[in-house]
Amino acid sequence: MPIIFHEETGQFHLFNKDVSYVMELKEQFLVHVYWGKRIGSFTQSDTYPKKDRSSFSPNPYRTNDATFSLDNVLQEFPGFDSGDYREPAFEMTYSDGTKATQFQYASHTIYSGKKRLDGLPATYVMEDDEAETLEITLADNIRGIHATLSYTIYRDRSAITKSVQYQNMSEHTIQLNRALSSCVDFDDAAFDLLQLPGAWAREKQIVKTPLAMGIHVLDSKRGASSTHQQPFIALLRKNTTEHHGDVYGFHFVYSGNFTIRTEVDTFSQTRVLVGMNPHNFGWQLEPNAIFQTPEVVLVYAKNGLNDMSHTFHSLYTERLARGEHKLQERPVLINNWESTYFQFDEQKLLHLADGAKSLGAELFVLDDGWFEARNDDTTSLGDWVADCKKLPAGLANLSSQIHERGLKFGLWFEPEMISEQSQLFQAHPDWHIHVNGYPTSLGRNQLVLDFSRQEVRTEIVRQMTEILDAVPIDYIKWDMNRNMTEIGSRDLTPQQQMELPHRYMLGLYEVIDYLTERYPHILFENCSGGGGRFDPGMAYYMPQSWASDNTDAIERIKIQYGTSLIFPPVMICAQLSEIPNHQVGRITPLQTRANVAMSANFGIMLDLNKESQETLDAVQQDITRYKKHRQLIQFGRFSRLISPYESNFASWSFTASNQEESLVFFFKILGAASEPFLRLQLRDLNPEYMYAIGDTTYSGEELMKFGLYLNPDMSGDFQSKVLHLKRLVTKM
């Protein structure tokens, strides 16, 4: 039984074979006790030392105990204006204009399985016995508000999910100003904080800093999770590496504004809060109404960062992604963006498709520029009708021509946007997010449609379904290229205006949910100018994401390495592109470009007319090589071996779950004279198996304990090699 409640001590113990999470009721307050390595039998209770830490740490009057203060106890759901001066998990304003709130235990329930979150993405179970859920209802009966905290622990994964439901039990509207999803208090601060900040074309860079006294905020106020921050942090015990050490990962399953706050207080206790950003957030909670927060996934790993990633990877592949594609091998695609940008016609596209087919590509993706006079990025968003000059025979004809060539057909959309130069804008000049009578900023010459409004969503869905019902389409690239400004919605009351960013997300999720359910055969790829909304919220609806607009192989090594901390390779799309690279101008050998791109969900973005026969032959071989190993790369166990953030090298491997084979990728970034030799120890093999690499045989044990020297024969910049290990059937 993974969740136990001890009546006598008021203690909750969530556990499975790897992890324990312990909380208890102290004077009816829900306090945190422990999260970490599984403890089979947790016998202690009321463990936290009691000390009167002065009158400046107030004591709740109902306890009348100077040694108990909410100001320094470890809490699960810290409140507002009631004696805890650290960062709160919630904040509301009541009808009298005041805010003090003190939640106390009211009831709890434990059940098998996990409920879906209404209208929100979340991890799930297929069978009830995969997980157990604890719901604890806390109440402030004077204010008339309930908060139900949900905790789900998976039976076979080191993952716990948390979310909160607020219910207004009073007769007055309650204004929610802050409604976070999770708080975890640790009793010390000996951690490094790892985050994944970035920018456009430089997504998910690994940054690690010691946790310091005070409040540290990571957030997005952009209306999307953004390239600038990922809604993720990990707290690492000192000296944690890829393979050793305690790691506490937090990942928010949401695609809008978020906040992750770590606070180290004066007693060196650490609080980690995760949830929707209070910035530009407010919610009018009417009597009896419920507000559901998105969920947070908490992963504890006892064996370093790879251990954490393995939990995220399998959870996201198996129990976050949905639909018929989630466990299916993904097609090798060709995308026309970098080879044509907006300048193409049907003939050019078909020529590209012919070339792609002969190289072995399986899916042809027509990117931006196919609709109504869209010749640059200043016009036409909102008018989803094929451009009659570029595609005079229409989309259906193009689709059938592509299909006749034996390729699948994919199409780009940016459904959430509107151009001022568009018929949709002419007809509905107030359908975008804006403040009435106030100028609206442009981003990439476009405006954001107000997806909080039903009529807007209905019209976009109408336009898209008209195409999708008429034209055989196998894949959609769903792009989103600007962030929100001048937050305002025509349909919301003044008191509700700050609900817009969240209402937008709910509207977006509703639309994507509808389309993915209506067209289950379509493979959706999430994109936001690259990885600008590559988060678990979108991964729930779309099983793969374009990781970055940066297609330079060398930059991609870091981007994909960082992304792999939380997302499995099958969700990370990468494409082999031309040189000089369009984003950074670098010239990188074809083999290395191919090896980086095929370390994920592989595709090509080349102008095949421009490439030499030699290059085309090599690309054809790369595609064949990828297809041969596709199952292993897309669904094998991925481990990071050498970090490009810490050396001139990078390495990672993909190993079959039965350990029969493994692919090891090794990259040397810059050529260097007299450099040290590097012995690479492999991972995930069976120590008792013998493996062949080419004509040479090794034991799994020696490959993992001793390893292989990989760099002595590599010279020049941007070099790479791939080793294929295959088990030899004779046992040692």
Ligand code: DGJ
């Ligand atoms: C941004 C995407 O990330 C690119 O791949 C491409 O689709 C462009 N948008 C098209 O405008």
